[in-house]
Ligand SMILES: [Cu+2]
């Protein structure tokens with residue numbers, strides 16, 4: 001049993017300091033309040049202890065002023081904490097535009113990661129220091145949760161829908177990677193290490209591994225042919241399906257008049273359940289690929305379609321993007337945010 | 340009304356009739372309360388046994404005592420039993436059942452038969468739960484998150500959900516009974532703002548139960564259909580939405596937190612007033628704060644979903660609403676503390692529990708603010724920090740309130756005094772054992788240890804060992820009252836009508852009370868906890 005144990009977790013990301021500041025503020029506040037209340041209870045219990053059997057307390061039993069004071073102060077502190085906490089949370093939810101794009105697939109009971117260049121890993125993740133890393137994640141079965149305690153970030157990984165988590169590591173080393181959402185028998189074994197490397201070391205690590213034969217975009221292009229997507233989606237107009245060049249990040253108008261922004265979540269839905277949202281001016285001809293393409297391959301197709309809009313800024317992933325998607329259609333409920 | 344000691348050898352509800360039938364078919368709210376007392380104690384012991392096994396497993400990081408799927412069943416059944424079969428019914432169905440009619444000067448609850456029915460519905464649910472347990476149990480966590488529970492777990496999800504579904508009806512029956520009783524059966528002169536705060540708390544709780552439990556029932560039915568018939572309501576592969584389940588589940592289960600804690604707050608108000616011999620400070624604020632908590636409690640469920648992929652704006656709304664709940668909770672704590680000021684404080688066991696409650700609930704409530712703060716919750720969500728937080732509220736709050744109330748009203752319930760020395764020892768063990776068990780869990784949670792982990796990294800071990808050590812002290816603290824309270828039923832000193840010198844209608848009738856509670860219907864002429872009027876009256880007399 002190791003006798004020197006930590007009381008505070010390693011802080012290894014740009015986010016860690018912000019979360020720790022909240023935590024330390026709250027710990028100090030709680031200690032102060034607990035001591036104040038505990039002290040007052042203790043003081044009164046001793047000072048006003050019963051001295052004779054038939055003694056009774058005073059008749060002082062109300063003060064509007066006190067009630068206002070001790071409602072207003074907690075209210076003010078709580079509101080402050082709300083705004084402060086929301087600010088940190090928004091930062092945690094919005095990956096920077098230049099983040100390196102990783103993908104993760106959770107399944108009972110392992111994490112499968114893919115690097116931007118196609119390199120793959122299981123239960124271990126190597127990342128370069130000082131670079132924002134965005135992980136788009138999906139589950140193949142139940143709900144999992146991707147948790148990096150040293151980076152102070154966590155996001156549930158859902159079946160049927162993308163969520164994203166991002167961080168920028170600030171300290172090289174090896175840290176825990178956990179699944180935080182109970183997911184069955186081996187839940188506590190569903191994790192491993194995240195290894196933060198200097199950029200050159202990361203490059204070396206990438207080169208040293210069984211180098212991926214294709215980048216995810218190339219693999220996606222190959223799939224696009226193989227699955228006969230090309231027969232309908234031509235590189236220019238005139239195909240039975242819309243041309244896919246340059247659509248990523250743009251608005252697309254649907255046949256019911258709504259506009260939605262083309263992001264990862266929309267692309268995934270368009271491929272797996274095309275009938276949910278029909279592009280204006282097209283027929284619902286596209287066959288459903290649900291259950292026929294693995295999540296890995298969906299990721300590749302999406303990367304390929306994104307590469308056709310090369311250099312475009314990435315719109316926020318499905319999880320944090322609600323400004324552009326109307327919430328009215330009942331059919332959305334299953335895939336969009338469900339407030 | 341006089342508060343002289345009544346001859347306890349005369350007929351009371353305990354000796355009014357003998358025989359098993361007179362108990363099992365009783366319509367007397369006091370006897371039904373005792374039936375509930377026995378039943379919830381059994382469930383508490385079973386749930387506690389599971390907790391002991393969990394703590395033993397976590398002594399070592401390797402996960403070597405039981406298999407992972409056994410471990411998963413242990414924490415699931417611990418949660419299900421403690422929440423649905425102990426914490427939710429404990430204070431309302433045992434203490435509330437016994438004391439509510441006495442506090443308002445009524446002969447019984449409004450619907451005695453429904454009261455008895457609620458007990459048997461509860462027992463039926465319990466038997467179903469135990470049967471499910473014997474037939475393999477359930478491994479989903481008490482939160483039953485889909486699609487694990489609906490599509491992947493091959494344990495007794497349907498049976499256990501059914502048990503929870505049935506138990507809900509028992510709560511609803513009790514709540515309905517309380518609401519009607521408070522509205523219709525108050526003694527002459529007992530206006531709403533003369534009610535003891537325990538009654539306000541039970542009333543607020545009953546409203547939550549009536550409004551929230553049906554949602555749980557519907558949710559559990561959907562879960563059962565999904566699990567047994569694979570309807571796919573929550574299964575994305577069939578177009579369903581797994582996160583929808585979390586919304587429905589927490590729409591009930593967050594208010595359920597208040598179903599568990601509000602009655603305990605009511606008990607604490609009674610104890611603080613009685614042992615400081617002083618009117619509760621800010622009576623109206625304490626009463627209204629119960630209602631405010633009941634209302635706000637319905638609007639905050641999404642604070643369990645900050646990292647679930649829920650929209651950040653929805654998260655923000657749930658966060659700010661959750662912050663608002665902190666205000667009425669703080670108001671209560673400040674008012675209790677202010678009640679002690681210039682009081683006449685004595686330290687009998689119920690008061691030790693009340694002071695313990697204030698301490699533990701303060702920490703439980705403050706750590707709730709950590710979790711409502713979104714940016715911080717991202718890190719601590721689903722870790723031991725959450726486990727520690729809700730045990731401070733549920734165990735430190737509800738069980739402290741329950742034990743405090745049980746000791747306070749024990750003379751009324753049994754007609755006997757409990758042994759003060761042993762009771763103080765147990766109160767102390769509970770307080771110390773509690774901190775030792777759960778405080779380390781805050782630390783290990785912030786370090787990042789996820790909850791529901793059968794095995795864990797070795798650097799978390801010391802904190803887990805401390806926690807297990809604390810749990811054994813806590814276990815001893817809980818064992819003692821079971822022994823000495825049972826003992827005192829027979830051998831305890833005979834209790835006078837009002838052993839604490841407290842005011843309140845329940846102390847004006849004999850201990851134990853006659854079957855119909857009061858020989859003549861009391862008339863109320865003063866505010867609650869009016870110690871000054873009573874002394875004036877007795878001086879006049
Ligand atoms: Cu898991």
Ligand SMILES: [Cu+2]
Pocket residue numbers: 592593596639640642643
């Ligand atoms: Cu909640």
